[in-house]
Amino acid sequence: MNNDRKLLMRRLQAADFALYETVLFLDGHPDNKKALEYYQRIKAERDRLMTEYAEKYGPLTPDRVGNQTRWDWVDSPWPWQRSKEDV
Amino acid sequence: MWGYEKKLQYPVNIKNPNAALAKLILTQFGGPDGELGASMRYLSQRYTMPYKEVVGILTDIGTEELAHIEMVCAIVYQLTRDLTPEQLAEQGFDAYFVDHTTGLYPVAASGVPFGACAFQSKGDVFADLTEDLAAEQKARATYENILRFCDDADVRDPIRFLRAREIVHFQRFGDAMRIAQDSLDSKNYYAYNPEYDKP
Numbered sequence: 463m464n465n466d467r468k469l470l471m472r473r474l475q476a477a478d479f480a481l482y483e484t485v486l487f488l489d490g491h492p493d494n495k496k497a498l499e500y501y502q503r504i505k506a507e508r509d510r511l512m513t514e515y516a517e518k519y520g521p522l523t524p525d526r527v528g529n530q531t532r533w534d535w536v537d538s539p540w541p542w543q544r545s546k547e548d549v
Numbered sequence: 550m551w552g553y554e555k556k557l558q559y560p561v562n563i564k565n566p567n568a569a570l571a572k573l574i575l576t577q578f579g580g581p582d583g584e585l586g587a588s589m590r591y592l593s594q595r596y597t598m599p600y601k602e603v604v605g606i607l608t609d610i611g612t613e614e615l616a617h618i619e620m621v622c623a624i625v626y627q628l629t630r631d632l633t634p635e636q637l638a639e640q641g642f643d644a645y646f647v648d649h650t651t652g653l654y655p656v657a658a659s660g661v662p663f664g665a666c667a668f669q670s671k672g673d674v675f676a677d678l679t680e681d682l683a684a685e686q687k688a689r690a691t692y693e694n695i696l697r698f699c700d701d702a703d704v705r706d707p708i709r710f711l712r713a714r715e716i717v718h719f720q721r722f723g724d725a726m727r728i729a730q731d732s733l734d735s736k737n738y739y740a741y742n743p744e745y746d747k748p
Contacts, residue, residue, distance in 0.1 A: 475559065482613065483717070489605035490724030522555045541557045542623030 470515050477508035551612070558616040559710045563627040563703040568642035570704060571628035572658060573695055575645075577621045577711070579655025579663035582687035584621055588614035590668035590684060594677045597744045600732060603678075603725045610718050617714065620707055622653045628704070673742050674729050681722045689715035 484501045491497060512522060521527045524535045577583040591611030598604045629642070629651040637646050644660065655663035668684070671677050692712035699705050734740060741748060 471556065472560065475556065478554075478556075479558065482609075486606065486609055486613075486717070486721050489602055489609055490721060490728065492602060523552060525552075535555075541555060541619065542561065542626045544562060544627060 467519055470511065470518070474508070474511040474515050477504060477511050480504045481508050551615075557620055557623060558613070559620060559707055561620060561623040561627060561707045563624065563701070565701060565703070566630055566632050566636075567628050567701065567704075568632055568637050568640035570699060570701070571625045572640075572642055572645065573698055574621060574628070574704075574708070575625050575653075575656060576658035577688070577691060577695070578618060578625070578653065580657035580659075580661075580691070581667045582684065582691045583655075583657075583663075583667075584614045584617040584688075585655050585663055586667035587684055587688060588612075588618065589665070590670065591681065593668075593670035594681070597672050598674070598677070599743045600674075600725075600728050602728050606721055606725045607681075610721060613714070613718075617711055620711060624704060624707060625653060626651075672744050674744055675726075675738065677744075678722060678726045678729060682719060682726070685715045685719040685722060689719070 481501070481504050484497055484504060488494065488497050488501060516522055516526060516528075520534050520537060521529075527533060527535050578585055580586075588611050591607045591614065595604050595607035595611065598607060629637075632640070632642075632651075634643070634646070637643055645654075645656070648654070657663075669676070669680055671680070689712055692708055692715065695708055696705060696712070699708065729743075730738060733743070
């Protein structure tokens with residue numbers, strides 16, 4: 463994938479990771495105020511990046527396919543496939 | 550129910566094939582301490598867990614393990630691209646190839662196929678949570694063993710990520726154990742099984 467796409471994906475993966483780390487912590491500490499606040503902040507960041515990525519490069523979930531002429535959910539690359547630009 | 554996001558939890562970008570390494574790493578798909586067993590263990594144990602926070606922990610960690618299956622399979626997939634049958638045989642991959650070509654199938658490094666005997670769902674709070682703590686340590690040790698055989702930086706990177714996650718999961722199951730103990734009588738934790746008995 464080209465550099466901008468790769469960079470955006472990395473930023474999304476990082477925000478997503480932080481979000482799910484917080485989810486796991488909150489599961490065991492559901493009243494922790496600091497964790498709840500952090501969750502809201504990182505969720506906003508992650509949702510923004512997710513939307514940006516999907517708008518530029520295609521849907522990351524099949525329930526948000528915006529393309530009305532083609533079901534681009536099936537388009538490559540799938541996550542385990544390297545694209546030519548990854549060399 | 551489950552959703553799927555079309556991205557890996559952590560990137561996998563491997564330039565050089567290596568079927569010998571793939572055969573070892575496959576154990577974290579179908580082996581005794583691998584991600585498939587982990588996800589099935591936690592997702593099975595959650596149904597009768599009486600503590601809602603622990604149901605959350607089991608559900609969310611079990612779900613993350615599915616994402617780890619995907620990463621392990623991505624690593625093996627990339628490590629087995631573009632190799633001739635001669636190269637595959639030389640790298641010890643011929644027996645697997647005969648049965649599965651370069652398809653992904655859950656087996657251990659020994660070749661034993663995945664089985665549910667790799668995990669338990671005992672329906673007992675302390676048995677289940679203790680098993681979960683042990684499972685995370687076994688997985689961590691397995692990733693460390695894999696790293697001993699792995700010189701390729703492209704492969705070491707996602708493997709080290711997966712290893713680190715096991716340590717964090719161990720901490721989270723520690724939280725779960727604490728929650729269970731706090732709900733019970735410290736004078737006799739074994740007075741009854743909260744997954745089955747009424748107090």
